[in-house]
Amino acid sequence: METEEVQNNYFNSYEDLEVHTLMLEDEPRNLAYKKAILGNKCYFKDKIVMDVGCGTGILSVFCAQADAKKVYAVEASNLANLAREIVKENGFENVIEIIHSKVEDVILPNNIKVDVIVSEWMGFYLLHEGMLDSVLIARDKFLKEGGEMFPETAVIYVAPCSIPSLYSKWNNVHGVSMSAFAKHLRKNKSTKPEILNIEQKDLLGDEVALCWINLREDNASDLNEFSIQHVVGAKKSGSYEGLCLWFECNFPSMSETKDENRIILDTSPNSLATHWKQTAIVLPHEVEVEEGEPIAFQLSMKRDTEHNRRYNLQMTLLDPEAVDHPQPCSCHMTKCILIKAFMESH
Incomplete structure (x- = not known):
């Protein structure tokens, strides 16, 4: 269990605008989410969406552009204040609601469930930063049965x-x-x-x-x-x-x-x-x-x-001699060449 100090340091790190500059300048990242959301409007049109760790709010805006009925954009750091400005700048303040809180502490009105959870939770080698834990908590707490996860795998x-x-x-x-x-x-x-x-x-x-x-x-x-x-x-x-x-x-x-x-x-x-x-x-x-x-x-x-x-x-x-090889194996050891040839002939 991480201490309150460790948690605070983690969330405070996301208030560094240089971190978000890197993400906003990352075209493969941004375009993948934009294409996934706007290219699948049926998942979002007139639906309720939660954006876990919304940061600057760009993914929430994509969801609003895909005609989501409501977007709950959750952000634990003080960047939530900037996200509100960006939402207003893009004219979606009636669709996107910024919630300044850890997702673990969020309570939605009337305990409603959402149709879709969107999040950019990935760190270096995927799991560094451990934000996926919070996304899974949000899934268990807020996602409707049969709801969608963006990404899903x-x-x-x-x-x-x-x-x-x-x-x-x-x-x-x-x-x-x-x-x-x-x-x-x-x-x-x-x-x-x-x-x-x-x-x-x-x-x-x-x-x-x-x-x-x-x-x-x-x-x-x-x-x-x-x-x-x-x-x-x-x-x-x-x-x-x-x-x-x-x-x-x-x-x-x-x-x-x-x-x-x-x-x-x-x-x-x-x-x-x-x-x-x-x-x-x-x-x-x-x-x-x-x-x-x-x-x-x-x-x-x-x-x-x-x-x-x-x-x-x-x-x-x-030691390649001391461990099992996959079948077929791409190495040049005699046993692997013979097994590969046998499998190809049959």
Whole structure:
């Protein structure tokens, strides 16, 4: 259980306008929500909506533009006062009601239920900041049976990668080798997740899902710990220098062929950069790998017992000979080649 001081520091951090500048300038983020909301007006027209952690209120305005009957925009920080100004500026003060409160303390008039809950709760590597807990509390407390969650699912992906900005970049600094500096830098960086942009070309293997979160059904206790043990064959020769994590969020769709027009907020290296960037777990020493060579690792993500809005990430390098491989496996070990050939022939 976090202390009142920790809670206050968390909410106060959202009063920094620079934080909201980053989010408002994040076009993939904003456009994903706008397309998901305005492209699915049937979910919003004449409906009651709750925006959990509304911030500046931009998502609430999208909902009003989609003809929502009423939007309860909940914001615990003092940014609620700015959100009121923005709502008035856009002429929606009769639709959007700003509630300056933690969602856990909110009581709606006549204990009414809402048709839709909208929230941008994602942090670095999806779960940093732990705001999803509050969204799930709002779901259980306020959402009608059969109501919609925007987004409705989320996935964390992980893949082995190179990290040139922490390794090869330092081989030559204006004609001076800085490998000793780089060695100490990587040692420091390997103690906590690093937030940076990683290019698609620097991924050494195919991604695997660390976890899949269903916002309709999962509870806060389901988010306490995730773990995966995996083996993947290197797609190319290169320097294995860490693991790259990113996430995607999926929104509901009114389309009969659900996947055809589904809006996905994708933070992968293959997509337009977002303010979340990617998260790297840095190895203190690079490992040279050849194409097809098995890369084996275990990754765990566990909620911190003292600060439940944070997670501890732990990576362990494994011996590919000593662990089970997925079937089929993309590595060049003989047993995996034979199993893959057998499966393809049948």
